[in-house]
Amino acid sequence: MDLQNIEKRLKETADTIEKSLQDLRDNKVSEKRVLDLIEEKRSEDKELIAKSQADIETLNTGLAEQKDLNDELQKKLRQLKQSSVSELSLASQRGVYTGKFSSPQEAKKFALLVMAAVTSVHEIVRPHHDRVMKALNELGIDPYWVDSAGHKAMVGSSQTGGGALVTVEQIPTILKLLETYGKYRANALNMPMGAGTSLVPKIDGLLEVTCPGEGGTATEKEPTIATVSLTPKTLVALTAYSMELEEDSLVALGELLADLFARSFAYYEDLCGFLGDGTSTYFGFKGITGALLAVDATIGNIKSLVVGAGNAYSELTLPNFNSVVGTLPEFAAGDAKWYEHRYFYYTVFVALALAAGGTSAAEVIIGAGQKQKLQLGYPVEFTQVMPKAEANSQICSIFGDLRQGAYLGVRGGLEFASSDQRYFEKGLIAVRGRDRIAINVHGVGDTTNAGPICGLITAAS
Numbered sequence: 001m002d003l004q005n006i007e008k009r010l011k012e013t014a015d016t017i018e019k020s021l022q023d024l025r026d027n028k029v030s031e032k033r034v035l036d037l038i039e040e041k042r043s044e045d046k047e048l049i050a051k052s053q054a055d056i057e058t059l060n061t062g063l064a065e066q067k068d069l070n071d072e073l074q075k076k077l078r079q080l081k082q083s084s085v086s087e088l089s090l091a092s093q094r095g096v097y098t099g100k101f102s103s104p105q106e107a108k109k110f111a112l113l114v115m116a117a118v119t120s121v122h123e124i125v126r127p128h129h130d131r132v133m134k135a136l137n138e139l140g141i142d143p144y145w146v147d148s149a150g151h152k153a154m155v156g157s158s159q160t161g162g163g164a165l166v167t168v169e170q171i172p173t174i175l176k177l178l179e180t181y182g183k184y185r186a187n188a189l190n191m192p193m194g195a196g197t198s199l200v201p202k203i204d205g206l207l208e209v210t211c212p213g214e215g216g217t218a219t220e221k222e223p224t225i226a227t228v229s230l231t232p233k234t235l236v237a238l239t240a241y242s243m244e245l246e247e248d249s250l251v252a253l254g255e256l257l258a259d260l261f262a263r264s265f266a267y268y269e270d271l272c273g274f275l276g277d278g279t280s281t282y283f284g285f286k287g288i289t290g291a292l293l294a295v296d297a298t299i300g301n302i303k304s305l306v307v308g309a310g311n312a313y314s315e316l317t318l319p320n321f322n323s324v325v326g327t328l329p330e331f332a333a334g335d336a337k338w339y340e341h342r343y344f345y346y347t348v349f350v351a352l353a354l355a356a357g358g359t360s361a362a363e364v365i366i367g368a369g370q371k372q373k374l375q376l377g378y379p380v381e382f383t384q385v386m387p388k389a390e391a392n393s394q395i396c397s398i399f400g401d402l403r404q405g406a407y408l409g410v411r412g413g414l415e416f417a418s419s420d421q422r423y424f425e426k427g428l429i430a431v432r433g434r435d436r437i438a439i440n441v442h443g444v445g446d447t448t449n450a451g452p453i454c455g456l457i458t459a460a461s
Helices: 003-025 031-054 056-060 063-079 083-093 104-119 123-138 171-181 183-187 247-275 288-293 318-327 342-356 358-367
Strands: 189-192 198-204 224-230 233-242 305-307 337-340 378-382 395-400 406-419 428-441 453-457
Touching: 003 031, 003 342, 003 358, 031 342, 104 123, 104 247, 171 247, 183 247, 183 337, 183 378, 183 406, 224 406, 224 428, 233 247, 247 288, 247 406, 247 428, 288 395, 288 428, 288 453, 305 318, 318 342, 318 395, 318 453, 337 342, 342 358, 342 378, 342 395
Parallel strands: 189 406, 305 453, 337 378
Antiparallel strands: 198 224, 233 428, 337 395, 395 453, 406 428
């Protein structure tokens, strides 16, 4: 069974447990039946999880994921002219558009802008480029070019292929898609950056408060101000489309390209933001787990981490999760969330809560059937890059307020470039999307005090 089918199987397990929780809420099954179901599913999935864990190193390099995305795109592009995908365009014409953009016109504009960018430097498709530009002009869009192949001043570094920025009204749609898929972008503090490294001030500690009395002089104490460095790096996503697409497929093409570019960037932002350890696998970014583990070589000395009762998920206890909540400083508790893999939530925490009964079980049952899941009364964000298979010294659950302890630096907007050589033999035009970001996680505390981002880590052995 390949990795994609394994993920599908694990998703089905989580779905089954979620449905059983709803049945428990409706008094159709007992708590024991749900617990038995969880144990049964975990036993069935044990071998699949082990195989999935064996492939995780390859997946984290991004090579397997990028190949899957490219293969998926090429497959979908071949289907664009079939009725099943073109139905999106037909539905928009009937006034029942339910896509990701604000309207089918916006989806069409996005597709035309991509086409304009990727055909701007290829003489062989110049007639097609002219038709695209005419269509954009009729829609009131004047592309903003970013390299010498276009018709306006360059912005940032030049590119070898054509490039045009998305229009102002489309930027919110792309960002919305990124936030839909990307848990790190949606929850970390987004900071605009300049062209180079940006230094963001960070105030640590409190001001000294005195009581000088009537006519007395207040004592001045300067606050401790540190700086957080944000160095932008360029993320690149590559895909392709067929030049044979017809006018009635433009809405579908816009939907497809916007979705895949956003999903690709969001996946890697999450990968780096949550799991980054500073190595090349994560483009040099140190994310939440990397920053937490960097505090001290001995995990028991890291105040923001609670060491679990064992190194296996079956050895974790509900008091372990309660301790994480208790570890988080009060100033970060108001907007705190849990960040876990969906499979981990349903097969580990839910089982513990139901077995304990009482308030914890009630919170799990209340959360069943609701879009927003709960864990010890706090919201849960399912973050699929987080671990689903146990390991020694593994941060399996994160809890805190990311806006107080993690930055996502953003520089510029999404831009496109192209090549007619990359997939020459397939008759496709390659499309390259670029986005510049920086990641810095600073709120992980130290060996004395916990920070606004805490976590649960399995024992070393």
